[in-house]
Amino acid sequence: MGQEDANTSLSYKIETSDELGRYLVAARDLSPGDVVLTERPMVFAPKAMLDPEAQMPCVGCYKPVFTDIGERCAKCGWPVCSGNCSGLGDPRHHGIECNILSVRPECVLDNMADYYRHDALLPLRCILLQKTDPEKWKNLLKMQSHMECRTPGTEAYDEANEFVVEYLINNFINKLDKDTKSKYLPEISKELIHRVCGIIDTNSLEIRLPEGAELQALYYNTCILEHSCIPNTKHTFTHSNANKNDLYKITVKVVVPVMKDHHITTMYSHALWGTQARRQHLKDTKYFSCKCPRCSDPTELGTYLSAMKCFGDGTKPCNGIHLPEDPLDDETDWACSECPVKVNNSQINMLISQMGEEVDGVLAMGGSVTMLENLLCRLSTFLHPNHYHLYSLKHSLIQLYGRQPNYMSEEILEKKTKMCKDLIGITNTLDPGNARLSLYSSVLHHELYSALILKAKKVNSDGSFKTIDEIKPLVIEAKSSIEFALKALKDDMEETSGRKLYSVIEESKKEFQKFCNEKNISV
16 A cells, blocks of 8 residues: 555545445544545556547556557557557556467458457456456456346447457457466456456446546545445546656545535536436446435436426426436436426426437537527527526637627627526536536636726627726625636646636736736726
């Protein structure tokens, strides 16, 4: 155990229950910023990239390489950034697996995504632990695999079978000579690889790398953190190579106060999805039904993130709101708050899913203000103003209002300010500690700042300039907004997106100081 782990091991105790298995509770009262645990990964490997025919991660260092012109590992033929990549001989990276992958030496340039399946590398690296690190292998096999839910015929089993198990066995393992097999894979079977796939699906965490590739990694203690849709911790990864053994080390920190003996939680779903979408995702990927306080509350902590408007009974309109009668029941009816009309769950699901496709379509196209406003207007007929589909559209709109020539009027800036404040209210309620929505929160506060400063600079409707007394309240609010925008990113500086956003906001802050100096305003 490292020194850091020894110092922080007093933060938590491991408890066990029939329902949750192993889980963590606070060993003492914990405050925001307290470290719960730090841990090195047991094993990690790259995932396939979004367009694997065009780019693949180097198997030694995970930098994206262009597949048609990239170099190949001299021994096994897999794409690499260069023949001198230090990871090619490193046992934690490509060093050991290369002995298995090299039994298929021929290289191809067609159908490369089928030929080089990067998603099969983590299962392979896991299985190789039985020889390279027997202690880690023993611990890996203690992890939950949920094989009782992954039976032949289920999507999870069939996908793993086609893309990992058959791929590894037919292309590599069956071609190994007896000596190599007994040296590296003394225990190997289809069942074992399936079990490892189950362990990975249930327990692995994703790590986004600065260059654009993604890794999957397994952590022995972190994996027992219990899920909650209002998590009280945030985790970050070490990307720097200062100490190569600390590469991808995870640090789990408390983000809101946790009382002694209370559960320590993380989140395995998306904080801005509605309850049904989150619960379905957790059932499909983690095999459990979430019953956390947010999932149990039809209003989702008063945010109404999934709420619909009442359709009325066909004779007269109704101003009521439709909410699930029992959000923990997948077949629940949705009841109106004002009238007797009820709608069944499958109808609601169909509507929400159709709307989701429309929203995703417009956002994927980088929708213009007009497109976003038209869709927002249309969906607002059916959805509560706080609905998560409308949140997505508004979050995009606020980044266009006040930044495009036709959208700079006083009226638009008022609209932008209100939208920012509404979305900040939802975000703060769902994620008070910035565990999951720090980037969203930072963007919202930065956009609020920019709307307030534009308002301060604008001339009045009669053409006169604003007085210092008129400007000062806007400037005071703008200052607190921009400071919050920077503070929200304090744990995101290892991530490229967090660093980029931080530098943009820092530039805004310099402009802000300049504006205050010019106007001789001290805040």
